[in-house]
Structure formats: C-alpha cells, structure tokens
Amino acid sequence: MLTVSSLTMTFGGLKAVEDLSFEARRGEITAVIGPNGAGKTTVFNCVTGFYRPGEGGITLLHPDGKRFELQRMPGHRIAARAKVARTFQNIRLFAGMTVLENLLVAQHNTLMRATGFGVLAVLGLGHYRAAERVAMDKARYWLDLMALTARADDPAGALPYGAQRRLEIARAMCIDPVLLCLDEPAAGLNPRETEELNQLLLRIRDGGCSLLLIEHDMGVVMRISDHIIVLDHGRKISDGTPAEVRADPAVIAAYLGETEDA
Amino acid sequence: MKPLRDAFLSALVALGLFAPMVGLVTESTDHGLTLHARPVATAVVVALVFFGRLAMLTWRGRSRRDTVAANRRLAETVTRTGRYIAPVLLLAAVALPFSGSRYYVDLGTLVLTYVMLGWGLNIVVGLAGLLDLGYVAFYAVGAYSYAILATTFDLGFWTCLPLAGVLAALWGVMLGFPVLRLRGDYLAIVTLAFGEIIRIVITNWVSLTNGPNGISGIPRPTLFGLTFSMEGGEGTVSGLLGIEPATIQRVIFLYYIILGLALLTNWVALRLRRLPLGRAWEALREDEVACRSLGINVTNTKLTAFAIGAMFGGFAGAFFATRQAFISPESFTFIESATVLAIVVLGGLGSQLGVALAAVVMVGGLEMLRDLLSTLGEQMNSPFFAGVAGELPLYRMLIFGLALVTMMVLRPRGLISGRTPSASLGPSREIAAELVAEGRG
Numbered sequence: 215m216l217t218v219s220s221l222t223m224t225f226g227g228l229k230a231v232e233d234l235s236f237e238a239r240r241g242e243i244t245a246v247i248g249p250n251g252a253g254k255t256t257v258f259n260c261v262t263g264f265y266r267p268g269e270g271g272i273t274l275l276h277p278d279g280k281r282f283e284l285q286r287m288p289g290h291r292i293a294a295r296a297k298v299a300r301t302f303q304n305i306r307l308f309a310g311m312t313v314l315e316n317l318l319v320a321q322h323n324t325l326m327r328a329t330g331f332g333v334l335a336v337l338g339l340g341h342y343r344a345a346e347r348v349a350m351d352k353a354r355y356w357l358d359l360m361a362l363t364a365r366a367d368d369p370a371g372a373l374p375y376g377a378q379r380r381l382e383i384a385r386a387m388c389i390d391p392v393l394l395c396l397d398e399p400a401a402g403l404n405p406r407e408t409e410e411l412n413q414l415l416l417r418i419r420d421g422g423c424s425l426l427l428i429e430h431d432m433g434v435v436m437r438i439s440d441h442i443i444v445l446d447h448g449r450k451i452s453d454g455t456p457a458e459v460r461a462d463p464a465v466i467a468a469y470l471g472e473t474e475d476a
Numbered sequence: 477m478k479p480l481r482d483a484f485l486s487a488l489v490a491l492g493l494f495a496p497m498v499g500l501v502t503e504s505t506d507h508g509l510t511l512h513a514r515p516v517a518t519a520v521v522v523a524l525v526f527f528g529r530l531a532m533l534t535w536r537g538r539s540r541r542d543t544v545a546a547n548r549r550l551a552e553t554v555t556r557t558g559r560y561i562a563p564v565l566l567l568a569a570v571a572l573p574f575s576g577s578r579y580y581v582d583l584g585t586l587v588l589t590y591v592m593l594g595w596g597l598n599i600v601v602g603l604a605g606l607l608d609l610g611y612v613a614f615y616a617v618g619a620y621s622y623a624i625l626a627t628t629f630d631l632g633f634w635t636c637l638p639l640a641g642v643l644a645a646l647w648g649v650m651l652g653f654p655v656l657r658l659r660g661d662y663l664a665i666v667t668l669a670f671g672e673i674i675r676i677v678i679t680n681w682v683s684l685t686n687g688p689n690g691i692s693g694i695p696r697p698t699l700f701g702l703t704f705s706m707e708g709g710e711g712t713v714s715g716l717l718g719i720e721p722a723t724i725q726r727v728i729f730l731y732y733i734i735l736g737l738a739l740l741t742n743w744v745a746l747r748l749r750r751l752p753l754g755r756a757w758e759a760l761r762e763d764e765v766a767c768r769s770l771g772i773n774v775t776n777t778k779l780t781a782f783a784i785g786a787m788f789g790g791f792a793g794a795f796f797a798t799r800q801a802f803i804s805p806e807s808f809t810f811i812e813s814a815t816v817l818a819i820v821v822l823g824g825l826g827s828q829l830g831v832a833l834a835a836v837v838m839v840g841g842l843e844m845l846r847d848l849l850s851t852l853g854e855q856m857n858s859p860f861f862a863g864v865a866g867e868l869p870l871y872r873m874l875i876f877g878l879a880l881v882t883m884m885v886l887r888p889r890g891l892i893s894g895r896t897p898s899a900s901l902g903p904s905r906e907i908a909a910e911l912v913a914e915g916r917g
Binding site for chain 1: 751752753755756758759761762763765766767768769770771772773774895897898899900901902903904905907908911912913
C-alpha cells in the first residue's frame with residue numbers, strides 16, 4: 215500500500231538516499247534497518263513530509279482506494295489527509311501539557327471541524343460537546359491500552375522514559391492512521407518494556423494499521439517484522455522476510471564489515 | 477567569610493561607579509558651573525549595594541533544592557488564592573467608579589486599557605509562544621481606523637469598534653503571512669520593525685492621517701444613541717435622567733466600556749484555551765515539529781493567534797481614540813509594545829490573572845509611586861535630606877526598575893507561573909512552570 219519508487223534525497227553534495235524503491239504491504243510490519251548513517255531516518259522524513267525528496271515518488275493507497283502522492287503534499291496534510299502518523303527518534307511530546315491534552319491535540323482536525331473552525335464553539339453553538347466526548351473516549355481507550363490512565367492528568371514531561379515512548383505512540387494512533395511510522399521505538403527501553411512494546415505493535419497491526427519501523431534492536435525487528443528492508447549508504451542492499459535477510463551475505467557484510475572471502 | 481569579601485568588593489565597584497555619578501553634582505550659578513560633593517548620598521548607595529549583595533548571597537546560599545521547593549509552594553499558594561483574588565479584583569473594578577474620584581476612575585481606565593492589551597498579547601506570546609515586539613502596530617491600526625472612519629464617514633463608536641477590530645486582524649494576517657516562517661529572534665525583530673513601519677507610515681501619510689499633527693475631534697461614544705454632552709437636554713444622558721450634566725459621567729461611562737471590552741477579551745481567551753484552537757496554540761508553543769506530524773496546519777494556527785491577538789489590540793486602539801478624542805503617532809511608539817510585553821512576561825506567560833495583576837502594578841503602581849514619592853519628599857524637612865527630597869519623584873523609574881529585576885530574579889517565570897490544564901479526567905492539577913515551554917516563535 216506504500217510504494218516508494220526511485221527515491222533520491224541529497225543534502226548539498228551528499229546523497230543520503232539514492233534510487234531507493236521498496237514496498238510496505240497492508241497489514242504488515244515493515245522494518246527498515248541498516249547501520250548508522252544508512253539513510254533510514256531520511257527515508258522516514260520523506261515519507262512523512264518533513265523532507266521533500268529530490269527525485270522519485272511515494273505513493274500511498276488507502277483501503278478505500280484513495281491514492282496519495284506523498285512527495286507532493288505538505289507535511290501537515292500527510293498526517294491529516296493521507297493518515298500517516300509518526301513518532302520521533304528523540305521523543306517529541308508536548309511536555310508542558312498533560313498526557314490527556316497530548317492525546318486531545320492529536321485529534322485537532324476532527325475537533326476543529328466540530329467547532330465550526332473555532333467560531334461557533336466560542337459562542338457555545340454547534341455540536342462541539344458531543345465531539346469532545348468522542349475525543350475523550352478515544353483518548354481514554356488509548357490511555358487504558360498504554361497503562362497511562364493513572365497519570366492522565368500529569369504533565370507529559372514528568373513521565374518516565376518508557377511511558378513517554380508509549381504516550382508518543384498513543385498520540386500518533388489518535389489521528390487514526392492507516393500507516394504508523396516509528397523511529398526507533400525501542401531505544402532506551404529495558405527488556406521488559408521492549409517485550410511490552412512488541413505486543414503493542416503486534417496489536418496495532420492486528421487492529422488494521424500498517425507499520426513502518428526503524429529499529430536497531432534486532433530482537434524487536436526479527437521477532438515482529440513481516441518484512442525487512444536493509445539500507446546501507448543510502449541504497450537498498452537486501453529486502454525480504456526476517457529469515458531471508460538474516461541469511462543474506464550482503465547484510466552480514468554491511469553489519470560486520472567485509473569478510474576475507476566475501 | 478566569602479560572602480563578606482564578595483560584598484565588600486561589590487561595594488568597592490559601586491564606590492568607583494557612583495562617586496562621580498552620584499557623589500558629584502554640578503549646579504549653575506551666576507559665575508558658571510560649580511561642583512558640589514554629596515558624600516551622604518554616595519555612602520547610602522554604596523551601603524545599599526553592600527547589604528544588597530550580602531542579602532543576595534545569603535539567599536542564594538540556601539540549597540537549590542530548597543528554593544525550587546519554595547518556589548513551587550509559592551506558586552501553588554498563589555494559584556490557590558488566585559481563585560479568590562480574581563473575583564475580588566473584578567468586584568473592585570466594578571465598584572471603582574462609586575468612589576466618585578475622577579483621579580481613580582481615570583487611572584482605572586488607563587490600567588484596564590493595559591490589562592486588555594496584555595490579555596490580547598497574551599494570546600500571541602503566552603499561548604502561541606510567538607514573540608511579538610510590535611503589538612502597538614495593531615493598537616495604532618485600531619485607533620486610526622476608528623478616528624478616520626468616524627471623522628470621514630461620520631460613523632459612531634459602536635459601528636466602528638468591530639470594523640477597527642477587523643481591520644487590525646487583517647493587518648495581523650498581512651504581517652503574519654510573510655513573517656511566520658521566521659522563528660525566535662528573527663520573528664521578534666521583524667515584528668519590531670512592523671511596529672515602527674506602521675508608526676512611520678502614519679506620520680508621513682499626511683493626506684490620510686494628518687501626519688504628526690494627529691487627528692482631533694474624534695467623537696465620543698454614545699449610550700444607545702444618547703450623548704454625554706455638557707449642554708444637557710434632549711438626546712443626552714443627563715437630559716434623559718434629569719440630572720446635572722458633568723464630565724465625570726462620561727469618564728465613568730468610558731471606564732465601564734473598557735471594563736466590558738477587557739472582560740470580553742478575557743472571556744474569549746479563556747474559552748479559546750479550552751477549545752481545540754487554543755490547545756493547538758499551546759501545542760505549537762511546546763513543539764512545532766510534533767504539531768506538524770499530527771496534521772495541524774502550523775501556518776494557519778499561528779495566523780489565527782496573530783489575527784485574534786491583533787483584533788483585541790484594535791479594539792483597545794479604538795477605545796483609546798474615543799477616550800482621548802485626539803490621537804497622534806506619538807502615542808504609538810515602541811515603548812508601548814515594550815510595556816505591554818513586560819506586563820505579559822511579568823504576569824506569567826499564559827496566565828490571565830497574572831497579566832491583570834502585572835498591569836495593575838506596572839501602570840497603576842507606577843502612577844501611585846509618583847504621588848507617594850512626592851508626598852514623601854514634602855514630608856522630609858530635615859536638612860539631612862536636602863537636595864534629595866525635592867527630586868525624590870525622579871527616582872521612581874529607578875525604584876521600579878529595581879523592583880522588576882528583583883521580581884525576575886525571584887520568579888523568573890513571572891508572577892503566576894505554572895499552567896492549568898485545559899482538560900482533565902480527575903481533579904485538575906497545576907503544571908509546574910519548569911516543564912512548560914516558552915516557545916521559540
């Protein structure tokens with residue numbers, strides 16, 4: 215459903231991503247892995263509209279058949295219309311707002327429509343109240359799922375690290391994405407939290423949302439991915455199921471360095 | 477002993493600085509200038525520096541943990557008592573004209589104008605986190621819109637008020653479009669320039685604005701078509717009520733208009749904060765990139781903040797014009813923007829009550845201080861104070877500046893820092909100011 219074709223992104227003279235093509239299928243977890251500096255985050259930023267790719271196309275197909283050319287859309291539209299959500303490598307929460315508020319901000323566009331774009335709700339008109347109740351219910355659903363309900367009224371910046379990661383995922387899920395892009399979700403988590411994350415991601419996938427994942431933790435990648443793409447120096451060097459990728463000599467070479475007989 | 481030594485050194489520096497600045501004074505006599513020494517004044521200043529430094533060091537000497545905890549406790553107390561302060565302030569504001577004192581009502585009107593401007597700017601700076609140094613531009617646009625519309629087309633205050641607001645909002649959007657891609661310092665500089673541009677255009681566009689001479693004869697507001705004319709009789713308020721016409725009636729009427737306008741600003745700002753738009757403003761202040769990733773149109777959201785802030789600036793401007801009946805570019809200098817911004821920062825970014833208190837202190841307090849100092853000066857007959865007593869009122873800006881610096885050292889995030897969540901599952905709890913972002917434009 216996400217098709218990236220001949221994607222090229224250059225910064226000055228540096229080719230961060232070169233002629234990259236891959237596909238992420240619906241209902242699957244697709245992982246993008248590779249050594250540091252391989253261009254993983256650049257691909258992410260292109261898909262989510264933070265960078266505009268120099269060449270190539272990124273096409274997203276919704277289940278209802280709608281097509282989006284992501285490389286032509288401004289960043290906020292990609293989230294609002296194409297329903298691609300993302301998290302960040304260095305967590306970006308609204309630290310001074312409560313956990314609950316973080317989840318409500320994520321539903322901005324839905325709520326905004328219900329307020330008649332601000333004007334009616336100031337005067338207490340429109341069906342804003344009902345819309346807000348729906349938004350609160352959705353927020354509560356994700357709070358329960360992420361075990362954050364007890365801390366709903368605490369500022370997001372005061373949460374422990376693992377909880378902040380969970381909250382960021384919950385916030386991204388509140389825009390009802392068809393594709394969720396996670397940039398190193400397991401970074402800094404302890405083994406138990408990592409295991410919980412695995413279960414959570416599988417649950418999100420089974421809920422009908424496809425996932426695109428950058429991860430360094432091979433435990434996570436190999437266990438939950440349906441499909442893996444390996445990048446090195448901005449190029450795709452391998453593409454396949456976890457078992458295939460693990461056996462690919464090119465991947466081993468990229469991670470461990472060239473061997474004598476390779 | 478280290479603090480003592482430190483304080484002594486500070487006193488030494490102060491002596492070097494103030495010996496020529498305070499210690500020597502020139503006086504023009506018949507034979508030209510003569511030089512006088514003022515040893516007592518110098519000694520007082522140096523002693524102040526010595527003890528001030530000592531006090532500061534002792535205060536800072538307490539463990540940092542203590543001060544943070546103390547700060548939080550103070551913030552909580554202030555917020556808790558804030559719930560009682562607000563109604564008391566409101567009641568006092570409503571009751572003020574019953575004092576019958578022209579001085580207090582005039583002062584109250586001035587303070588309320590700044591409260592309203594502060595609340596308007598608070599939307600832009602406090603909620604959306606966009607540092608706007610040219611807020612006076614919208615104040616000017618509002619004032620001139622009303623003045624020109626009223627004198628050219630003979631329109632009344634109540635017709636022009638919304639128009640002035642709309643025009644100011646329009647200018648807010650026009651300024652916003654090109655500059656909102658800028659951040660932080662750059663945004664501040666461009667808004668500063670915008671404020672100056674508006675003032676210079678007003679000064680030079682003589683055919684429209686009458687240039688530096690200003691516009692006079694701006695009509696006063698009416699009460700349901702009734703005027704506050706001094707002649708009394710048919711069509712005036714005093715005529716209808718059958719009372720003696722007096723200027724104070726109009727002054728009080730103006731006072732209630734600005735009270736109403738300020739409360740409207742407050743109501744809209746408070747209401748918006750609990751709506752998605754206000755929440756998006758705050759989210760923008762916290763993290764713009766995250767907003768974009770959640771599908772929030774950053775440009776539009778910033779523009780609405782700018783436009784709504786500008787609109788209230790425009791309302792306040794129209795009121796200023798009708799109150800003064802005369803406006804000229806001199807009323808819209810940078811110092812106005814700076815004062816309003818100082819009110820917002822001092823009050824605590826985003827805090828409605830804090831802004832109101834800061835305006836009372838900064839505008840009302842400064843006026844009161846002037847009177848207090850001149851009365852005090854008159855009381856000091858002792859020859860010991862000779863030379864100081866007379867010029868005591870001149871020190872008011874110095875005292876005031878010192879108070880501001882002390883205030884910002886003690887409470888760097890403003891009078892009322894901390895943030896009340898806009899929605900909560902359980903009982904809502906204050907968020908400590910340390911966690912809340914200040915915004916980077």
